Amino acid sequence: MSRLEEERKPFHIKILDRIRASKLLKIIVLLAPASIFLAIFFFSPFIIALMYSFNMFKQVVYTYVFVPRISLEYYIRLLDFPGIFVTMQRSFYYAIVTVILTLLLSYPAAYYIGFKLDPKYKSTAVLLFIIPFWVNFLLRTYSMKFVLHDEGLVNTLLMTLGLIKEPIRFLGTDLAVIIVMAYDYMFLMFLPLYGVLEKLDKELLEAAATLGASPYKTFLKVTLPLSSPGIIAGSLLVFIPAVGEFIIPMLVGGVNTTTLGTLIYSFFITVRGEAGWGIGSAAGLIYIIFIMVLSYLYIKLVGAEVQFG
Amino acid sequence: MIKYSVELENITKRFGQVVAVNNVSLRIKENEFFSLLGPSGCGKTTTLRIIAGLEKPDTGVVKLHGQDVTYIPTHKRNIGMVFQHLALFPHMDVYENIAFGLRMRGFSDNDISRRVKRMLEVVRLPGFERRKINQLSGGQQQRVALARALVMEPEVLLLDEPLGALDLKIRQEMMVELKRIQREVGTTFVYVTHDQNEAMVMSDRIAVMNEGVIQQVDSPDTIYMRPKNIFVASFIGEQINFIEGVYKGNQEFEAKGGMVLRVSDNPDAINKKSVIAIRPERIMIGDKAPPRGMNSVEGRVEMMVFKGSSIEYRISANISDEIIVFVPNISPTMKMYKIGEKVYLTWDPEAGIVLPFESKPAEPRKIG
Numbered sequence: 001m002s003r004l005e006e007e008r009k010p011f012h013i014k015i016l017d018r019i020r021a022s023k024l025l026k027i028i029v030l031l032a033p034a035s036i037f038l039a040i041f042f043f044s045p046f047i048i049a050l051m052y053s054f055n056m057f058k059q060v061v062y063t064y065v066f067v068p069r070i071s072l073e074y075y076i077r078l079l080d081f082p083g084i085f086v087t088m089q090r091s092f093y094y095a096i097v098t099v100i101l102t103l104l105l106s107y108p109a110a111y112y113i114g115f116k117l118d119p120k121y122k123s124t125a126v127l128l129f130i131i132p133f134w135v136n137f138l139l140r141t142y143s144m145k146f147v148l149h150d151e152g153l154v155n156t157l158l159m160t161l162g163l164i165k166e167p168i169r170f171l172g173t174d175l176a177v178i179i180v181m182a183y184d185y186m187f188l189m190f191l192p193l194y195g196v197l198e199k200l201d202k203e204l205l206e207a208a209a210t211l212g213a214s215p216y217k218t219f220l221k222v223t224l225p226l227s228s229p230g231i232i233a234g235s236l237l238v239f240i241p242a243v244g245e246f247i248i249p250m251l252v253g254g255v256n257t258t259t260l261g262t263l264i265y266s267f268f269i270t271v272r273g274e275a276g277w278g279i280g281s282a283a284g285l286i287y288i289i290f291i292m293v294l295s296y297l298y299i300k301l302v303g304a305e306v307q308f309g
Numbered sequence: 310m311i312k313y314s315v316e317l318e319n320i321t322k323r324f325g326q327v328v329a330v331n332n333v334s335l336r337i338k339e340n341e342f343f344s345l346l347g348p349s350g351c352g353k354t355t356t357l358r359i360i361a362g363l364e365k366p367d368t369g370v371v372k373l374h375g376q377d378v379t380y381i382p383t384h385k386r387n388i389g390m391v392f393q394h395l396a397l398f399p400h401m402d403v404y405e406n407i408a409f410g411l412r413m414r415g416f417s418d419n420d421i422s423r424r425v426k427r428m429l430e431v432v433r434l435p436g437f438e439r440r441k442i443n444q445l446s447g448g449q450q451q452r453v454a455l456a457r458a459l460v461m462e463p464e465v466l467l468l469d470e471p472l473g474a475l476d477l478k479i480r481q482e483m484m485v486e487l488k489r490i491q492r493e494v495g496t497t498f499v500y501v502t503h504d505q506n507e508a509m510v511m512s513d514r515i516a517v518m519n520e521g522v523i524q525q526v527d528s529p530d531t532i533y534m535r536p537k538n539i540f541v542a543s544f545i546g547e548q549i550n551f552i553e554g555v556y557k558g559n560q561e562f563e564a565k566g567g568m569v570l571r572v573s574d575n576p577d578a579i580n581k582k583s584v585i586a587i588r589p590e591r592i593m594i595g596d597k598a599p600p601r602g603m604n605s606v607e608g609r610v611e612m613m614v615f616k617g618s619s620i621e622y623r624i625s626a627n628i629s630d631e632i633i634v635f636v637p638n639i640s641p642t643m644k645m646y647k648i649g650e651k652v653y654l655t656w657d658p659e660a661g662i663v664l665p666f667e668s669k670p671a672e673p674r675k676i677g
Contacts (some may be wrong), residue, residue, distance in 0.1 A: 201394070201396065203392050203394055203396040204398060206361075206363050206383070206392070206396065207390070207396035207398075208384075208409070209362075209383040210361055210363075210383055210390040210458070211384075211389075211409050211410030211413055211457070211458075211461065212384050212385075212413040212414050212461065213384055213409070213410075213413045215384075218384075222398060226399070226400055
């Protein structure tokens with residue numbers, strides 16, 4: 001290209017050419033927006049919460065003033081908090097049961113739609129599966145109160161059928177929280193499972209059959225290991241929000257369904273003040289560390305079963 | 310008494326309105342390399358899948374080694390199969406892929422290790438045990454797929470266009486390999502392909518299929534030299550000439566325009582509208598009329614293509630607008646005819662095969 005042609009180029013083309021030529025510039029232009037966004041809205045509040053948890057802010061009338069100190073006071077107070085370990089245990093229990101329940105519910109459906117269904121109906125079937133989750137989360141959760149109520153849909157149905165004499169008490173129990181969590185998070189399990197099962201090569205199953213594997217063995221040795229990336233992804237997608245869930249235990253649970261999430265919520269909203277924010281932040285950080293450790297272990301354990309590439 | 314590995318009796322399979330396999334009966338002998346050859350959609354893969362038990366026939370009986378297996382599921386049939394896309398397990402290494410079937414049959418670890426090792430030697434991949442599948446070349450994956458099927462010592466090995474995905478050079482190499490392996494392990498091979506070259510090179514016998522029907526079952530040379538109908542004649546080989554007319558009996562064929570040609574006998578076609586098929590390489594070309602008593606047709610050169618090992622001419626004559634002739638390139642001083650030149654075509658009566666006339670000869674789709 002001649003110098004003249006270079007000169008005649010419009011200004012914005014010149015800029016674009018410069019960007020295309022520079023690798024560093026490309027990285028900055030493409031990555032910067034998301035990085036800056038995350039830095040402002042995730043990383044800085046994270047640092048602030050960390051500082052609160054270490055008691056680095058002192059309340060002076062209505063404002064908080066930075067004090068250069070590191071104190072573990074709020075962590076100690078959190079661990080001294082009555083019922084804290086039961087609460088943590090309960091959060092993990094809810095999350096793990098929710099993961100198992102959504103997996104057991106989603107896998108057969110994802111298997112059927114991804115594998116057996118005529119390809120022309122697949123996208124419709126997936127859509128039908130996902131439509132309930134278009135409804136606002138809060139609305140969806142709140143409506144479950146009416147379904148699980150003593151005189152709600154489930155109890156009325158069971159009593160009409162004569163299966164029970166007295167209504168089953170759902171609201172305020174672990175069962176209600178788990179049912180609603182499984183319902184709210186099922187699509188997060190279903191979609192990644194469907195993704196891997198839909199792509200799984202059917203010829204592999206036929207190959208297993210020609211090698212003497214029964215349908216049951218084929219499932220165990222071929223289908224299941226090859227769908228484990230979907231199981232891992234789905235489990236993490238459900239587990240992470242489930243372990244920190246606070247709205248569902250508050251709406252359909254009761255005094256006996258306090259979770260780490262509701263606890264953090266009440267520290268920030270009900271207790272408030274220097275101590276409330278400090279202990280709440282400490283709880284939040286412990287929660288993040290737990291999730292990181294558990295996710296890492298999970299991927300290690302399940303991922304070791306299947307080695308790709 | 311001949312033992313049969315595979316026997317199909319009156320197999321029919323429909324998919325909706327389409328008859329994929331139409332009343333097919335076949336007997337494949339023990340230790341035979343048998344090919345099912347035909348254009349895509351001719352029912353050859355469905356036939357293979359019916360032998361494997363991956364498809365259930367609507368009617369008919371499937372026998373393996375004399376035993377009726379029509380209602381026996383795939384995993385209980387003693388067959389091996391090599392799939393078109395190989396279907397190697399991506400989550401297992403080479404060793405585990407080959408060991409898979411043995412594990413399913415409950416072999417001991419020692420036994421498995423010994424058999425896998427031996428099998429890797431047969432397919433010439435020793436030391437590849439711990440390789441991942443995606444670290445192998447196409448040809449190597451092919452060998453692993455073969456080893457995985459053969460390690461089970463199946464009574465019959467089914468191969469569904471296994472060389473389709475390979476490039477030409479590796480494909481030719483694998484053809485020789487397959488034949489060697491088949492001789493070495495002494496197993497019946499049933500090989501599905503649309504590539505006549507593959508079928509010709511490897512097979513003891515070939516079944517040519519079209520539109521769900523078996524057209525002819527014979528050895529490669531018979532299929533090439535004695536096709537039974539227009540489909541087989543035109544599907545097999547590079548080119549073939551058809552000349553319409555009526556077979557008069559006594560090796561005499563009356564072509565269009567009343568010219569009588571000497572042909573090989575076909576008692577079924579006497580006094581019927583027929584077609585003679587002549588391979589282009591069986592026709593000789595010359596500038597003088599041959600002696601009496603031989604087939605001789607006068608024509609004009611319409612096209613000449615120098616192809617290296619041979620020269621292809623297209624000649625117009627009164628019996629046919631276009632007669633293709635291949636002349637082998639045997640000498641640098643051989644005469645080459647120019648477009649428009651008058652020539653005489655001559656061929657042996659045996660080269661003209663009389664076939665029943667078909668009003669609309671099925672135009673075979675040639676792929677690859």
